[in-house]
Amino acid sequence: MVCIHLKMAVGIILVVLLYVISVVSSTHPKKKTVVGIIGQPVLLPCGRSKLATPNYPTKTRIYWQDLIPRVLHVFKDGNEEYDHQHPLYNNRTTINTDQLASGNLSLLLNPVNVRDNRLTCDVILIINGATSKECQITVNVTASYQKPKLTLNVTDMTLVCSTHGGFPEYQVTWRTHNRTLEPQEAVNKTTQDPGTGTYNISSRVNVTEGQHITCSIYNPILNETQSDFIVIQASKEGSHLLKFILPAVCLLVTLLIAVFLCLKYPNFRKPWRKMIHCCPEPEPENTAEEPEIAELNPQQ
Known part of the structure; x- marks a missing residue:
């Protein structure tokens, strides 16, 4: 247990010293902002023209760390080193060691989570004892909302x-x-x-x-x-009421039209007399002429 605490203390001291050295000795680093989608990988890009030296990789160290500072990733003496990596970044960081010599110092963070929001990472490079801050990358974390x-x-x-x-x-x-x-x-x-x-x-x-x-x-x-x-449609109660009102209105209008027609046009009555009792069939007129009864003239 004592060894573990001692190891952590040494790591913290080392990170603080690196941060102080980088502030003192670095020129203006390249500042970039990237967007990280929650649950997906994001690349923290950093590059320089050339990294290879006669002593590479044994005399080369690269530290990716945030501003607290906490270590994201370490490349030291030709190998990736995890002894000083902060638990927040465990099993989430990767570099392409084959491209370091060509100047590609990018770090892959996978997967992104909410705690990475506004993460600012400094890339500190030490070659033959000379320290420089190469890049500063800020991550804006986001995720798409579902269709409302x-x-x-x-x-x-x-x-x-x-x-x-x-x-x-x-x-x-x-x-x-x-x-x-x-x-x-x-x-x-x-x-x-x-x-x-x-x-x-x-x-x-x-x-x-x-x-x-x-x-x-x-x-x-x-x-x-x-x-x-x-x-927003009309309420259901109003719709149900409308279903009863409309047929009633249509029936009433139909009856009124029928009554008007049977009163106005007598010949229109027959087809409607069985349905509408307001138009009774008129009594037939007696048009036959009474036969003339000739008076008998007894004298004739």
Whole structure:
């Protein structure tokens, strides 16, 4: 146990000394920013024109370390060395040793996680005792949000937009057909997944029937927008009532038209008399002429 603590203490002292030396002796390092996707590998690029020397690799040391400083990776005397690597980076770092002599000092970090966000890594090179800071790389961690899902609650006429799996924190926007809703019109709730560190989002707004509305989630690192759209239909109660009202209105209009026609046009009555009792069949007129009875003239 004592040996382990002593080893860690030596490692810390070594890292601090390297950091101080690099600050004093380095020129302006090459600064770069890369985007790392959670769960995927990211390359921390660093290169110089030439690394090979007459004493390479036995007199060459390369340290990749963050600003705390904590060691990400070490190449020493021709081999990769893990004794001083911080546990945060265990089993996640790789270099291409075959390309070091040509000046490729890049480090592969795999996989990226949320704790790597805003990681700034310095690459310190020591050749024959001469120390220089070659590169400084910053990692912006991100992840795409899932396509949002819209859920309507017809009881209180609220619309909920939900998504998950994204990083960093979102920017949510609600739009109707004629305006963009103000931020205070939405109630937002954000939780962070304890395993992945990604965000789960829920945003709620009040809506009205017939409204066209879009929910958009924006990821500023990826410059990516995920959206969903909905048209708020009439409530089910109103739809059911409408199903009864429309046939009744149509029947009433039909009856009124039929009554009008049978009153206006007598010849139109026959086809409707069995259906509509408002137009009784008229009594037939007695058109036959009474026979003339000749008076008998007894005198004739």
